[in-house]
Amino acid sequence: MTDTNTHGVGYVRSEMLPEKSPPVGQKGAIKWMRENLFSSWLNILLTVISLYIVYLALALVLPWAFGGVWNAGSLTECREVLFSFYKDSHDGACWAVIEDRWLQLLFGFYPPEEYWRPILAFVLLFVALAPILFADKVPSQLMWFSLSYPFLAVWLIWGGSFWTPIFAALGFVVGFVALKFLSKVTGPIVSNLLALAAALLWWGVVMTPLSDGLHKAIGAGRFDTTVSTLEARTAELPAEVAALEAQGEDKAADIAVALEEKNATVIEMAGIRVGEFAIEQQIEPKTAAFEQLDAAQESISDLSDILAEWGGAPTATSDSEAAIAEAESAASSAETLIGNVGSLLASALSDLEEDTADLNEVSEIMVASAAQDDPSILDDVAAMVDKAELSEPLTDLSDRAAGVTSASSLADLAALRADIETAMAGLSANIASLEVIHGKIVATNADDLEAPQAKLLSQMAGLTALRNDESNLSQAAFRVSTEATEANSFLGALTSLEEREASLPDLRETAEAARAELPRGYRNMINVNQLPEDATNEDRSALSTYLSARNQELSVTASVRDTYAELGRVGLTPVDSRQIGGFMLALIIGVAGIVLSLPLGILLALGRQSHLFFVNKICVAFIEVIRGVPLIVWLITASLLLNYFLPPGSNFDLLLRVIIMVTLFAAAYIAEVIRGGLAALPTGQYEGADSLGLSYWQSMQLIVLPQAMKISIPGIVNTFIGLFKDTVLVVFIGLFDPIGLANAIRADTDWNGIYWELFVFIGVLFFIFCFSMGRYSLHLEKKLQREHR
Template sequence: MSEVHGQTVSYVRDKMIDEQVPPVAEAGAIKWLRTNLFSGWLNILLTVISLYVVYLALSLVLPWAFGGVWNAGSLTECREVLFSFYKSSHGGACWAVIEDRWLQIMFGFYPPELYWRPILAFALFFIALAPVLFADKVPGQLIWFSLAYPFIATWLIWGGAFWAPILAAMGFVVGVLVLKVLGKITGPIVANLGAVVAALLWWGAIMGPINDGLNKMVGGGRLESRIATLQEEADRLPREVAEMEAISADKAAGIAEAVAVKNDMLQAMAEIRIEEFAVEAQLEPKEIALRRLVGAEESLENLAAILNEWDGDPTAASDASETDVSKAQVASDRASGLIQDVSDLLAESIGDIENDTVEPSVVAAEMVASAAAEDPSILTDADALVAKATLIDPLTALQERSEGITTQSSLDDIGALRVDIMVVIASLDADIATLSGIQDKIIASNVEDLVEPQAALLSQMADLAALRDEATVVAQDTFRVSTAQSNGRTFLSSLMTLPDQEASVPELRDQTIALRDALPRSQRGLIAVSQLPDDASSDEQAALSGYLDAQSTELSIQASIADTYAELGRVGLRPIDSRDIGGFMLALIIGIAGIVLSLPLGILLALGRQSHLFIVNKICVTFIEVIRGVPLIVWLFTGSLLLNYFLPPGTNFDLLLRVIIMVTLFAAAYIAEVIRGGLAALATGQYEGADSLGLSYWQSMQLIVLPQAMKISIPGIVNTFIGLFKDTVLVVFIGLSDPIGFSNLIRADTDWNGIYWELFVFIGALFFIFCFAMGRYSLHLEKKLQREHR
């Protein structure tokens, strides 16, 4: 070929040209900008608007956030520091409140020396989570730890004897054992029912006595030695408390000294800035007067507009028609109001200048001292200030003229008055400009003098914060020891009375039984006198109330014996009351407990909703729809107000536990819907395949359907968890102290009264970090699962 062409064509390219460098506008950052940000007029507009929004937001937030104060003991101190840096109280954040209270927002009133317990529980949570989330990367045996984790975490957070969680877990073991044994003998229905009954029997009837027995066994051996220790402590602890109080008094004195030093520093800085303040004192009333004059001028303008519209006095101009007269009356009233305004405003502005400002000569005299020495032009400026009389005389004249204005006045008069007011406005404006010029110069000359005191103030504040931290530690120790002291005293007295109490139990028991037998058979089950029929005689009432009293005395004595033994025989961690659990920890506890407990319930509900059994299906559908149709907050109120109605009389348990129950039921309904979606997304072939293998319903669910459906539902479950976790803040409305509850508590403290944004930002950031991380994780899972499906 080439030979042929060789004769006809003089040159044939046998090599591609090297790739050329693209034009500048078609490569790199410029091309990216052109295609992404400035590709059309709409895009340019959007870019500009959003850049402006970003600028606006950042210019508002960044100086506030990064110019904040970290060391201060109260909002007032924050403002003092900000003021010494020429910032308004909104110009910088008072992060000191976070520094001061962040532990409270995180842990609530949990004892500080026991923080390790919730932290350890939280760390273990991730280990427990590993076999669920990263099943392919961790050893399979770890799943046993995951199963044990709920009991370990509960024990760590609430404390108590170490056998309590073991006994509780034994309930499940008993259930499984019964299931295994019965499963071999009978069918699955009987075995399941038997397992549930056995577990309930264990928790309801067997676990309590075993626990009490263990307490009594351990406690009985300790009684003597414990009394001895407590008596020794009763001698020792008051001395320790006294020592600690002396230390804390020392610390308080140290703090008072440091505060005095700080106040002196502030005083010194104020003295440097005294001329600024003097000018400021002149500037402010004049600015107010200026605004009033502008207002007067505007009022005159409006008056002129009304008179112009009605061509003179509105009442005179109107004709006879009724609506017109009433409108004219309104206009006339308005005009009179405006006239009054003008006169008042002029009088007030005279007052502002007359009473609140001084002669320029006085101002100038104050300048001579230091600032003027650095910048002599200040004095020249001060000479330019007009005398008070120059402003007041024309204003007085104007005020007199304004008294003469009525609705009959001519537009010319009003116009002339307006013009004259404007002249005064102009001269006042010039005066204000001069003053603020002077102020700027003084500030400029003060800047250098202030650098050193400002730095000193900051370091003093840091020292002060360190001192306060030390004092807090001492105060916490004192509180701990004095609580231990008072608890020890109470416990000692209950130990002393323990033998007597134990001796009195049989007698009380006999007494109760005797009183009970005396009652008619029909009344023995009653729990209140008000339940008696209306025609009951007073004898009957007295008999019943006597029996009820005896019964409650016996029960309370028994409970107090059990409590004493529980305290005496406890081998384990110090118990913590639910009331002390709060802050972000509370949100985590409710959220995690809610999701862990609701997952099995949700699976059962989802299976029930998919079921062909008519009644089971309808029960599940009703439950899910009722729960989902009503807001969580209503369920929480139901839990705190109504749950006691639905349970046997006399039942009363922890508010936190009630909240967890309600949250669990609520989340279960949502999770059921998510899992139902997963079940529905499975191909019918999977169900049919399982059936054709001859698997039973539970086998097919457990081996074929649920593993696949759960995999599909994981992102939805994570999203439900995020929603649930955010919703935990609602518990603030039923009296638990979650982070938002603590933000209210902190604001109730006089030190921090009026602080909002710092707390909101901190709490919001906490939730954001957790929820955002979970959201990203769910996205990651979604992607991973998608690949597996292909």
């Protein structure tokens, strides 16, 4: 059998034919397109519509984005530059606003010399996230850094002495150690409660005095040196300020010169383009007049329709009310149309006569400017007709239109309409010839303009550089003068420190004595308002004496404490929460919310699944109430109401309140997501864990939660994305998030009227963050996928 071929059967091939390539329509791009884009009529239609939409969007956005202006000091200057390039302000973006304000949009009013702190915190955020996000690629020891990162980041952003975050972290250590120790001695409930109490004790009672004591100890040692350095500094600072201000003035003078140069260029360009403008002034009123005439002839046509229908002026054909009403309405619309015709013709005439410049002037301008490059323009200009030639027939038409009544014959109306159309034809021919001239002038000017355009751009760049220098100088001057005032007031505080400290015991005694004089029931009051209606005047005055004494004592104590905190600080300059803004604020709220809401959400979800009746009901109530009300209402609650719910006199940072609210809000949503994951887990998993004899927490930690969390990843990440996007809502309670800053920038006279550039910048920033979070969740989902589909 094997040698069949060697014997040679004539009709059997001995070698393979070379493979033929498939038909053109069945391979490569064409096949793909046929299958995917043009498989049916509906599909073809969809493809065409989609491509058209894409084209429209790109044609709108790309020239705008890439033809934008990057160097300008205000929207007006942007428009100047765009105009010099034959562009409308709609045709080019004014990216200069971003160039000018991007730091503010990112950092808010954070002191510029401290920008490195949030940037460092941001970079370290990724280091801290690495062991969580990419657990398989990073050494697990880095987890310790992740745990300590929150304290580090808070310290970097808000500043203060380096031991404050360490003390705060020590609270957790105290709790942990207490738990380890107590769990050997007592049961889990007691040890948990006691450990919590120990941690709270550390934070509430021990931490602040300890930190104050450190400040005081260090401060006392530094007192003399600080006073002497401060005195030296205050002596030299005014000179520094003056020097900086002088430099700033020099820069301002440079800027003035540069501005003049730029204006000269703009004027030069206007000089080159004067011919265009002259022709445009001819075209515009004529176009307006043309449109009026068109409307007039349409009105006449409508009028003749009515008259033809009624066979003359509309009169009622019978006595019936309906017929009379119909005739009246027809008559009134005829009257309106007649009025329209008259007024339209009159305004067309006035457009032509009053607004059109004299032809002689125009030709003079042409001779002086554009015609030098292209002599043919002169011939065109000579062929232009005088405006009288166009307006004279209109005068006649206008008179005739005034004579139109509802009794006019249809023939008259038709003639009038025809004449108007003739006038329109003349006008449009005139406009067309003017536009030819305009096109020629623009073409000749375009070459002439190239040099000034380039010059303008470089001048704008130079101007921007100068302005940046100047703003840096003025910022430096401001910083130094602030330093001077602060040094002075600090010096004052230092000199009075001893005295204030000495007065404290007296003040305390006075307050105690005033308190002792009060009736027992009134001693805990914080305001005279709280006294009952029938309280005696003596009691009232005694209470107000006590309250003022107490307030004085408190304020002096606080001021002494502040002075020591400043004096004994070893660490970073403190930054106030009010100075934090922009995208950094969104990141702070978002990251804090995400980090804090996840554990809380897990606890709430477990509570909602729990069989303990009260725990279950408390969690359900919390989750439903939080989820049922919009975040904005919670934020307003945080800003307006939280002070009602806290002990009298306490007032804490708005940003912190917002973070707490956002955390609670996100936790309720995450609880629902995780509850879904818990419910999706087969009952066998719970039962299996129970049968192994695991305790509740062990089975949750080892069996249930890892699986439930895996199921809930998409939901959790979606909640995080939602939380991050929702951070912009803080604009409504007066924090300066990116949108709040955009509003502030628009309120500036320089940038009044800017919209899209700011929206695009903010939108793109948010998009980058949210989109990458979403992609990461997809990646994680794939990685944790254990099912084989």
